[in-house]
Amino acid sequence: MSLEARVLTGAALEARLDEVARLRIAVFRDWPYLYEGSMDYERSYLSAYRTSPGAILVGAFDGDRLVGASTGTPMEDHAEDFAAAFARTGLPLDEIFYCAESVLLPDYRGHGMGRRFFDLREAHARALGRRHSAFCSVIRPEDHPLRPAAARSNEPFWRKRGYAPLPGVVADYGWTDVGEERETRKPLQFWIRDL
Numbered sequence: 001m002s003l004e005a006r007v008l009t010g011a012a013l014e015a016r017l018d019e020v021a022r023l024r025i026a027v028f029r030d031w032p033y034l035y036e037g038s039m040d041y042e043r044s045y046l047s048a049y050r051t052s053p054g055a056i057l058v059g060a061f062d063g064d065r066l067v068g069a070s071t072g073t074p075m076e077d078h079a080e081d082f083a084a085a086f087a088r089t090g091l092p093l094d095e096i097f098y099c100a101e102s103v104l105l106p107d108y109r110g111h112g113m114g115r116r117f118f119d120l121r122e123a124h125a126r127a128l129g130r131r132h133s134a135f136c137s138v139i140r141p142e143d144h145p146l147r148p149a150a151a152r153s154n155e156p157f158w159r160k161r162g163y164a165p166l167p168g169v170v171a172d173y174g175w176t177d178v179g180e181e182r183e184t185r186k187p188l189q190f191w192i193r194d195l
Contacts (some may be wrong), residue, residue: 003108004061005116007124013057017046019066020057020103020133027103029178031148033130034141036176052077054097054128058120060113070117072097074128082136085171085190090165091132096192097125099135118161126195133195136171136188146178162193 006015021042028035049055052073060068073082075096083093083132103115137154140147169190174183 001108001111001112002062003067004115005113005120006059006061007120008057008059009055012048013049013055016059016066017043017049017133018056018071020069020071021046023066023069023105024101027105028101031146031151032138033175034146034177036178036180039173043155046083048073048078056124057122058117060117062108067108068102068113068117070102070121071100072121072124073100074098074130075134079171079173081173082171082188082190085136085169085188089166091192094104095131097121097128097130097133097195099125099133114157115161122195132155132192134166134190134192136190139170139187139189158191163191164191166190 011125018039021039022031023039024042025037025039026033028037054074054077056072058070059071059075075098076093078098082098086093086096099118099121102114104113115142116142122133128129166189169189169192171190172185174185175186176183
């Protein structure tokens with residue numbers, strides 16, 4: 001295995017978006033997202049990365065194969081549902097960089113790529129003059145019927161990086177869960193750190 005992180009922006013980022021879509025569908029199908037993805041939905045969702053001049057894709061590559069992806073954009077260039085969650089915080093959106101998904105195929109986990117994903121997105125955010133880095137994670141009930149017995153939280157990793165949940169800053173976002181026929185709304189808790 002040869003695992004390498006590469007930063008892609010502009011046309012290089014756009015050229016890999018369908019691969020990012022396939023990774024999101026595969027990885028987010030598992031707990032806790034339970035996402036029943038489709039390429040049509042993905043292409044619509046990922047369109048923000050085509051139009052944002054500040055967008056970044058940190059790709060995890062095994063040779064030329066994209067095996068993981070971590071994305072981000074200036075907050076104001078992303079989904080309005082996410083920006084609305086910050087309305088009462090007093091934090092200017094143009095000071096926040098939104099670290100979106102980090103997806104990595106299971107065989108490539110445990111080799112430090114999660115740290116590289118954050119390091120490179122945070123460096124990009126600083127280069128854009130952003131003062132804060134934020135992301136969100138889905139809130140699922142402890143007694144959810146599809147929660148695996150061995151499910152573990154990423155919270156210790158996020159806290160070690162200096163992130164903390166923003167009290168009351170929760171977005172409401174919809175997708176279709178595995179085994180369901182229609183989209184339902186889920187709460188997404190925002191986490192933030194100063195850069």
